[in-house]
Each structure stands twice: as C-alpha cells, then as structure tokens.
Amino acid sequence: MNQAYVHGYNTRETRRLKNQASALVELLHSDTRYQKGSQVLEAGCGVAAQTVTLASNSPNASFTSIDISADSIAKAKKAVEFAGLHNVHFEQADIFDLPFEPESFDHVFVCHVLEHLSQPVEALETLKRLIKVGGTITVIEGDHGSAYFHPDSEAARLAIQCQVELQRKAGGNALIGRELYPLLQQAGFDSIRVDPRMVYVDSSIPDLVSGFTRDTFTAMIEGIRGAALNAEIIDATTFDAGVRDLHRTTESDGVFCYTFFKAIAAKS
Amino acid sequence: MNQAYVHGYNTRETRRLKNQASALVELLHSDTRYQKGSQVLEAGCGVAAQTVTLASNSPNASFTSIDISADSIAKAKKAVEFAGLHNVHFEQADIFDLPFEPESFDHVFVCHVLEHLSQPVEALETLKRLIKVGGTITVIEGDHGSAYFHPDSEAARLAIQCQVELQRKAGGNALIGRELYPLLQQAGFDSIRVDPRMVYVDSSIPDLVSGFTRDTFTAMIEGIRGAALNAEIIDATTFDAGVRDLHRTTESDGVFCYTFFKAIAAKS
Numbered sequence: 001m002n003q004a005y006v007h008g009y010n011t012r013e014t015r016r017l018k019n020q021a022s023a024l025v026e027l028l029h030s031d032t033r034y035q036k037g038s039q040v041l042e043a044g045c046g047v048a049a050q051t052v053t054l055a056s057n058s059p060n061a062s063f064t065s066i067d068i069s070a071d072s073i074a075k076a077k078k079a080v081e082f083a084g085l086h087n088v089h090f091e092q093a094d095i096f097d098l099p100f101e102p103e104s105f106d107h108v109f110v111c112h113v114l115e116h117l118s119q120p121v122e123a124l125e126t127l128k129r130l131i132k133v134g135g136t137i138t139v140i141e142g143d144h145g146s147a148y149f150h151p152d153s154e155a156a157r158l159a160i161q162c163q164v165e166l167q168r169k170a171g172g173n174a175l176i177g178r179e180l181y182p183l184l185q186q187a188g189f190d191s192i193r194v195d196p197r198m199v200y201v202d203s204s205i206p207d208l209v210s211g212f213t214r215d216t217f218t219a220m221i222e223g224i225r226g227a228a229l230n231a232e233i234i235d236a237t238t239f240d241a242g243v244r245d246l247h248r249t250t251e252s253d254g255v256f257c258y259t260f261f262k263a264i265a266a267k268s
Numbered sequence: 269m270n271q272a273y274v275h276g277y278n279t280r281e282t283r284r285l286k287n288q289a290s291a292l293v294e295l296l297h298s299d300t301r302y303q304k305g306s307q308v309l310e311a312g313c314g315v316a317a318q319t320v321t322l323a324s325n326s327p328n329a330s331f332t333s334i335d336i337s338a339d340s341i342a343k344a345k346k347a348v349e350f351a352g353l354h355n356v357h358f359e360q361a362d363i364f365d366l367p368f369e370p371e372s373f374d375h376v377f378v379c380h381v382l383e384h385l386s387q388p389v390e391a392l393e394t395l396k397r398l399i400k401v402g403g404t405i406t407v408i409e410g411d412h413g414s415a416y417f418h419p420d421s422e423a424a425r426l427a428i429q430c431q432v433e434l435q436r437k438a439g440g441n442a443l444i445g446r447e448l449y450p451l452l453q454q455a456g457f458d459s460i461r462v463d464p465r466m467v468y469v470d471s472s473i474p475d476l477v478s479g480f481t482r483d484t485f486t487a488m489i490e491g492i493r494g495a496a497l498n499a500e501i502i503d504a505t506t507f508d509a510g511v512r513d514l515h516r517t518t519e520s521d522g523v524f525c526y527t528f529f530k531a532i533a534a535k536s
Contacts, residue, residue: 182521
C-alpha cells in the first residue's frame with residue numbers, strides 16, 4: 001500500500017479526528033462489545049481515535065491495533081496510555097502485509113480505513129484470513145454522498161464533491177459507506193448485516209452542531225481547500241462560498257444530515 | 269388550495285401508496301399512539317394509506333380525517349370499513365379552510381402532505397390554531413435528496429431530479445423532509461424533535477427490495493415518465509436509463525437508501 005492519506009497528517013487533522021470521535025462515539029461504537037478473552041485486531045487505528053473507546057468498552061478483550069504510519073502509532077500509544085488502558089498492543093504494519101498467522105484473531109474491527117484503499121475487497125479478504133472460523137468483522141465507513149442540508153447550496157455540494165474527487169484521485173472512495181454490503185459479499189463473508197447510523201443535526205442539538213457539522217464535517221472540507229484548488233477541481237470563489245454555506249447550516253434554522261454505515265459480518 | 273397533485277390520482281398510484289404504506293408502516297408509524305379519548309385530526313388522509321394504521325394503533329382515540337379530494341375520501345372510507353374500524357370520521361375539506369373551531373383537537377397528524385403545498389408554514393399555522401394548548405403535531409415527509417444507491421448512476425439521479433422539478437413546478441417541495449425543523453419553528457411550535465427514519469435496503473431484506481425500492485420508489489419515478497418528458501426536463505433515453513439503473517439497485521449486490529423525516533412538536 002502506497003497511497004497518500006487524503007486528509008493529511010498535521011496537528012489540526014489529529015484534533016479534527018479526536019473531535020469527530022468524541023461526538024460520534026456513542027452513535028458508532030456503543031454497541032461494539034467483545035467478550036472476555038477475545039483477541040481483536042483493529043486494522044488502521046490511526047491516532048487511536050476509536051481505539052480508546054473500543055478498548056474501554058471491552059476491558060476484558062485484548063486489542064492489537066495496527067497502522068501504516070509510525071507517527072500515528074506513536075500518538076496512538078500516548079492516547080491509550082493517557083486513558084489508562086492496558087489491553088491494547090500496537091504495531092506498525094501494512095494492512096496488505098500483516099505479520100500475523102492465519103486465524104489469529106476472534107474479531108477484526110476496521111473504521112474509516114476502506115475509504116482510503118484502492119482495493120477494499122482484497123483488504124477484506126486479507127483480513128478474513130486472519131479471523132478464526134465463527135469470528136466477525138466490523139466495518140464502519142462514512143459516505144459523502146449521504147451529506148445533505150438546509151439551506152441547500154449548489155456551492156456546498158460542489159465543495160463536498162472536491163473531497164470525493166480528491167479521494168478518488170488518491171485511489172480511494174468517499175462514497176464507500178453504501179457499498180459495505182456488496183464489498184463484504186465479494187470478500188466472502190456471511191451473515192452480513194449493515195446498519196446505517198445517520199447523524200441528524202439541527203439547532204436543538206448544539207453539541208452536534210459544533211461537534212459534527214462545524215468541527216468535523218465542515219472542518220474536513222475546509223482542510224482540503226489547497227488540495228482542491230491545486231488539483232483545479234474547483235475555483236476559489238465557489239469553494240469559499242461552499243464552505244460559507246456549510247457554516248450557514250449551523251445557524252438556528254439550519255439542518256445537516258450525514259450517514260455512517262456500520263456492518264457486521266461473519267466468517268463461516 | 270388549487271394545486272395539481274403531482275403523483276396523479278389513478279388506480280396504479282392508489283396501489284403504489286398502499287404498497288408504500290404496508291412496507292413502511294412499522295418504521296414510520298409504530299411509535300405514534302394516542303391516549304384514550306384523544307381527538308386527532310389527520311390532515312390530508314388521501315386514500316387512508318396511513319389512517320388504517322393510525323386508527324388501529326390508537327383504538328380508543330377518535331380520528332377526524334380530511335382530504336381535499338372527494339374521490340380519495342370515498343376510497344378512504346371503504347378502506348377503513350374494510351379494516352373494521354369505527355373510530356374514524358371523514359370529511360372532504362381544504363387544509364387552508366377547515367370547518368373546525370379553534371382548539372378542537374388534542375393532536376394533529378400530517379403525513380406526505382406538506383411536500384405538495386406552496387405555503388407549508390401557513391398550513392402549519394392553520395393547523396396549530398386547531399390544536400389545544402399542550403397538544404402536539406406529528407409531521408412525516410420524505411426527501412428525494414436523501415435517495416442514493418449502489419451502483420451509483422447519473423441517469424438515475426437525473427430521473428429522480430425530474431420528480432423534484434415537477435413537484436417544484438406544481439408549487440411543492442420534494443426535498444421538504446430536511447426542512448421540518450425550521451418549518452415547525454417558523455410556524456411557532458415548541459419542543460420540536462425531528463427523528464429521521466432511514467430506509468436502508470440491500471438484498472438481505474427482500475421485502476424491502478420489492479416493497480420499497482421497486483414498488484414504491486422506482487414505481488413513483490416510472491410513474492412520472494410522461495409528465496417529465498412533456499415538461500421537457502429530460503430526454504426519454506436518459507429517463508429510461510435512469511429507471512433501468514434504479515431497477516439495477518434491486519439486484520443481489522445493490523443497495524438503496526432513502527430517508528423519511530418524522531417530527532413531533534408541541535403547541536404551548
């Protein structure tokens with residue numbers, strides 16, 4: 001795997017991922033609990049935005065969390081230490097070349113990773129080999145085509161489309177959430193159950209207005225301004241109008257909708 | 269109110285609405301229960317697609333169901349008789365000129381109606397006057413901008429956009445679901461809570477593949493072919509390709525997503 005990580009690796013991005021994680025933890029992860037003694041592989045842990053929640057919610061399971069970036073692993077270790085957790089072991093590794101024996105794990109957990117890969121089915125097949133028969137895989141991905149809002153705005157839709165285009169140019173797929181069912185099907189998993197987690201935000205839920213609409217989604221779009229202009233996908237005026245219109249959806253009469261897809265499937 | 273009902277009034281449309289109702293009853297209506305003795309106004313009952321469920325789920329409440337179409341009222345009466353229900357009274361009436369005294373009802377229920385109105389806030393204000401202080405309004409609307417699917421298809425998106433355009437030309441708004449919060453806000457309701465009901469369909473749920481993707485949503489788009497071509501919004505080749513691509517999403521690797529918005533608000 002040798003792909004540019006489209007979101008970048010700077011400090012602001014780290015903070016954005018942490019904000020995202022804290023606002024969405026309940027929605028995405030509260031129903032993921034692993035039994036005592038389970039060996040769980042978290043493939044693509046990044047800076048441990050999800051790892052802390054995962055490991056806290058299943059204190060008697062053992063987690064092996066891998067990421068391709070040594071820098072992310074260093075940050076992830078600190079985050080897990082800071083949380084006082086002792087059930088996570090980190091390794092720097094490539095998801096397509098993992099240093100584990102077949103059927104080493106009871107369960108695999110993959111969150112916000114497949115969107116960055118040009119060969120998501122191959123990644124799922126690789127992970128499947130590592131799961132014991134009867135074990136499960138949990139996959140969580142967003143889908144930028146699920147973003148819509150009030151007031152509606154052509155410019156905002158075009159600014160979001162820049163992220164889809166950049167992800168595509170980097171070999172990934174920002175519309176992958178809706179595809180989890182066929183991807184898991186193709187990789188040979190069974191008992192696939194996809195459960196969308198829609199984030200609906202209006203001004204009666206101020207924590208989500210700030211934590212999700214502004215600091216997660218709009219911040220992500222703002223963060224690709226340079227890349228989008230460099231790639232000549234959009235002009236600066238339209239992009240900036242789009243970002244302004246995304247901020248407009250955080251006002252008292254604004255609404256913002258986005259859907260994450262959570263899938264659980266079995267290896268039989 | 270003098271607006272063409274964009275879906276039309278033919279028998280196929282009646283059957284489509286019934287299919288839609290039966291596939292979605294649980295998702296949309298199962299949590300709507302009115303207390304014994306409640307007087308409930310259902311504004312815009314159509315052919316009673318929702319009325320039967322509403323009245324069955326709250327057998328000790330009394331429903332007054334109105335619609336502007338005498339023909340729909342006649343069909344609605346038959347449907348309610350056929351279901352053996354005795355707690356529904358029908359009247360033909362215009363939502364903007366209702367023959368009821370202020371504060372006549374404990375609750376108001378409006379489903380798939382506002383999308384057809386050019387003045388939804390005024391309609392909500394009119395209905396608000398009929399509700400007793402402390403009573404509630406329940407509003408359910410779809411949002412065609414919430415439809416996305418796999419495989420993705422530009423032609424399918426354009427065919428759906430025809431419905432949005434036709435609705436707009438008829439004075440309505442097919443993207444109204446996301447706007448329920450600001451609309452209820454503008455109409456002066458309090459304690460507004462919007463609860464999206466996302467319909468996620470993949471081939472592991474064959475009842476929804478047929479009942480929703482094919483017989484409800486795709487059938488609706490197929491039904492506007494003549495109107496869309498007459499209005500010159502689209503060419504026949506693109507429209508037909510779009511409908512074919514919507515059917516494609518019903519295959520074993522296909523996925524279809526759509527969201528209804530259910531809002532409950534209080535008059536205080």
